[in-house]
Amino acid sequence: MGETSGKGSCDGYDVAIIGAGVSGANIARRLSAYELDVVLLDKEADVSFGTSKANSGIVHGGFHHNRKYLKSRLEIQGAMMFDRLALELDFPFRRCGIVVAALHDDEMLAIDQLYRQGVENGVIGIEMCSRERMLGLEPKLSPDTVGGLWAPGGGIVEPYRFAFSLVESAVKNGARVLTGFAVERAERSGERWTVGASDGRAVSASYVVNAAGLFADEVSRIFGAEEYRIRARKGEYYLLDRLTKARPDRVVFPVPTSVSKGMLVIPTVEGTVLLGPTAESIEDKTDLSTTRSELEKILGSARTMIPSISETDVITSFAGLRPTLGEDFYIDISAKAPGFIQVAGIQSPGLTASPAIGEYVKDLLKKAGLRLVEKGDYDPYVEKRPHMKDVDHFAADGLVKKDPAYGNMVCRCERVSEAEIVAAVRAGHTTLDGIKYFTRAQMGRCQGGFCTYKIIKIVMRETGLGWDEITKRGDASRILKDTL
């Protein structure tokens, strides 16, 4: 994303947030409502390139975890905040509801427990269902279904678009974003922290929020704060073409096990279908590879719930890493490092909880002494951008009359026009992955086979970058190696 700034380029801030995933982005946006200088730092080439880009994209139903956990309380609060946020921030979100399918009579016991937990957690509208009710709610379910749970409030969201919109809103309200800023040093002098990046850049701030996901443990160490270890648990997925006949209307969960919510069938908000995730503990926190053995489990498991799933519909696979630290989130004021807030162990349901994490961290900062004065001119809305895929032919006609680039279809599979690619580049997304997450171009059935070269040309034209500066996701991920 390079460098995006709302305000002038001062390097002294009230709050520096390390990590621009959904946690950091929500915190930054929430703080941008106050008279504060806020900077959001991320080591990657764009925001939301960590765990926040590769997950199930579910706004959970509030029945999976006991209220004794902070994560459960924040999940329930966060889930309720999404309607308002979607209105303000124009990201894809829909409350399609969640079903948990029991395939054997003995699984109904677990369904009963989930139901009670949901009721205790205050979830609205949750129901225990008969076989008939389940098949009515989701006709694609296996005929073996014996019953299950229905949580109508559960939903689906495009997590990276959510993060991008949050960051855009924060920047609009004066926050600054520095990408490619890998925090590796911290010094305390007087009442302030100086935070240094591996490339020599530095910023100073009175308060620092550690929302560094998988690497929150390392960041904590850099600041001399609490010692802990984040472990990665990998989740692999298959993505199915939007034309698959197996697309359910609801998010379909199996009955959970003690370690995970199980492998799901998710109708993504953009029309494709996601199968997964698996759950496997791994050592290397940068290992996003998929494995044959894990992927095989997915199809098998998904088919027990929705038998019509076919491997011929698979368009891609990917993996995400859950940053785990015991059972719960660890969000607190550091007892060791002054002015340092820990936002660590944000595993599932971190996406759902993230808006509430923003509120919670704002209150912790206030408790730690930060003065919060509301801005008079805070604007919670971001500009709504048209998507050719969503408009009818008459609206399309209007758009093309204003800007002919809307008529030039760059990505045939996801119906993305040149104008939308240009908008992504102008919003600071200049890597192929950044453009993919912002526009969906390269995300469909051909996976960029047809449009990659077109996107490369548009980025070069719009940014003046050379062919050797075009990357998939920054740094060493160069696309081209030479010219003829």
Add this chain to the structure above:
Amino acid sequence: MKELRYDAVVIGGGAAGMAAALELDGAGLSCAIVEREENLGGILVQCIHNGFGLIEFNEELSGPEFAERFEDRVRGTGIKPYVGTTVMDIDVSGGDKLLYCYSAEYGILRMSCRAIVLAMGCRERNRGNIRIPGSRPAGVYTAGLAQRLVNIEGYIPGKDIVIVGSGDIGLIMARRMSWVGCKVHAVVEILPYPSGLTRNIVQCLHDFSIPLYLSHLTTNIVGKDRVEGVEITPLENGALMTEKAFTIACDTVLLSVGLVPENELSKQVGVEMNPMTNGPSVDSRLMTNVSGVFACGNVLHVHDLVDYVVEEARRAGAFAALWLKGERAKLEVRVKAGSNVRYVAPGRVDAEADNKIYLRTLIVKNDATLEVRVNNRVIKSVKKTHIQPSEMITVSLGAKDLAAAAGSPDPVVEIAIS
């Protein structure tokens, strides 16, 4: 929104689309070609190698040369080519068919017509379709994308290359990348035989000493930011020999693992698909189940030679013209794929007309026999010196051949290979 009217609209301006449009124009009908790229020619434009037109022009042309000859013909007619224009939606619910087309130059067009020829070509299967596990670094491209980058944009996507799949595009790219100074370390094929044309194996691999690993599966792609290698595992009797797996260091993986006809638009209007070809099921006149919607070229079934594409497309164009003039097929008889035949296209013949049938076999064999049977009686037998799945076979069936079918109450034509 601009409103336009034609007798017929051809979707796709590749070899198939141009050939079909020329027939329609020749029959005195008004016709437009809608092509989403900036030029006519389709995939031919990036195939700068020779090997096109041996049947059509009796000489070996490059892809762009072949395309140019057709383009020149199109220019000399009343055909209106809309380039840089994408057909987004088709509506066949009313009397006339409506096509909504998007273009930067022309804006949004609504074309109404009575007949449509589908000639959208195909797309490449990708990594996800064949489910290669591993990391997701830069440097994994389809061979066609690499071909485009090198031949048209002038960029070299990588230096040390492994090609997965022995389809024609991959073989051609093995040679192309060698020519531009890259090292092609291997071509890896899961099947026991290559899936590209024999002439390409010789000219593109043997001549450059590029090893071809048959019966080998690509089991992993490694590399964080950019590809660092691929793991390859031999297959023995269908089982993975995990202990014999090895890794080839490279910075680029090119995938040539098959083509899929692009039928999203066809499906949108309810065109029935043939699961064997991934293209529409068509009658003897190359018409789909949706009346007035015809299909030809790679969108109907994947062809290996452009000469067959134009031959088939001419027939489609001519049939569309006849249909527009009110003529219908006479005596439709179903054609079945018999033993050792993967598919036949079209899946029907007109027992009272001359028919051309394309088919692919399932086997590799020398001195094979192709038999056409009507109600289990052999009506035609053809010797083939060599057959293999990658090389399409054509059969002509005239009204004389099919006389037996014409006389039978419920005839079945079957084509088998032994």
